[in-house]
Amino acid sequence: MEVLEYSAIFVSLVIVGFGILIVTAFAGRQSIPDGLEINGIRIVKDRFVSLAVLPLADGGAALFDAGDDKTGKAILGELSRLGLGRENVKAIFLTHGHRDHISGAPLFPNAQVMALSEEVDIAEGRASSGGPILRFLPVKPTGVKIGRTLQDGEVVDLGTVKVRVFAVPGHTAGCAAYLVNGVLILGDAADAGSDGRVRCSPWIFSKDQAQDRASLRRLATRLAGDGCVEALVFAHSGVLKQGIEPLALAARGW
Numbered sequence: 001m002e003v004l005e006y007s008a009i010f011v012s013l014v015i016v017g018f019g020i021l022i023v024t025a026f027a028g029r030q031s032i033p034d035g036l037e038i039n040g041i042r043i044v045k046d047r048f049v050s051l052a053v054l055p056l057a058d059g060g061a062a063l064f065d066a067g068d069d070k071t072g073k074a075i076l077g078e079l080s081r082l083g084l085g086r087e088n089v090k091a092i093f094l095t096h097g098h099r100d101h102i103s104g105a106p107l108f109p110n111a112q113v114m115a116l117s118e119e120v121d122i123a124e125g126r127a128s129s130g131g132p133i134l135r136f137l138p139v140k141p142t143g144v145k146i147g148r149t150l151q152d153g154e155v156v157d158l159g160t161v162k163v164r165v166f167a168v169p170g171h172t173a174g175c176a177a178y179l180v181n182g183v184l185i186l187g188d189a190a191d192a193g194s195d196g197r198v199r200c201s202p203w204i205f206s207k208d209q210a211q212d213r214a215s216l217r218r219l220a221t222r223l224a225g226d227g228c229v230e231a232l233v234f235a236h237s238g239v240l241k242q243g244i245e246p247l248a249l250a251a252r253g254w
């Protein structure tokens with residue numbers, strides 16, 4: 001057999017292997033509850049990811065992530081349902097800088113886009129997020145401009161609503177979770193399995209899974225007994241409505 005044929009077989013096996021790993025990473029997760037509303041926060045499915053839309057008392061709106069679709073079709077549809085347009089979006093909180101969470105952000109001219117300071121270069125396209133696969137993607141400008149950098153423990157005041165900011169590094173260096181109206185938005189730092197258990201971020205898409213687990217343990221400890229968390233929201237899977245306990249339970253097993 002020619003060297004070329006051996007090479008073709010090797011490349012094919014590598015591709016199949018990665019395919020199996022990716023399918024395994026996605027398997028057994030809850031589906032995204034498109035249109036679910038929790039404490040005034042609406043979950044919107046955008047292709048294979050979700051984001052959250054929060055209408056504000058002053059007629060504005062805040063987004064938690066901005067989806068995968070550069071045309072923002074799902075987000076604009078939800079805003080239209082609320083009687084709002086793209087100019088009404090005043091704040092966008094990014095959980096992290098992966099493309100499937102930020103692509104719609106440039107569509108909103110009046111929005112202040114926020115992310116943890118450690119995530120700014122990734123979100124704007126000057127640095128790779130790292131990880132077994134994503135490190136090989138080209139680093140190029142995303143069109144996203146972070147207007148305000150956030151720090152762990154910060155509280156962002158949106159008038160009648162306050163957003164607590166938590167650093168949960170691991171999936172990327174500057175991953176954030178946001179607690180708003182009793183809803184803890186975890187982005188890709190964790191997932192909900194179809195068995196109702198919380199999983200940490202898949203290693204194949206993450207910079208450092210061990211760090212992700214440690215971040216989630218720390219977050220569960222910080223929020224245990226707080227009584228503020230009513231629901232957990234995950235970007236690629238479901239919503240769990242048993243307070244912080246599913247996260248605390250998972251964290252005890254890691």
Ligand SMILES: [Zn+2]
Nearest residue numbers: 096098171188
């Ligand atoms: Zn991600």
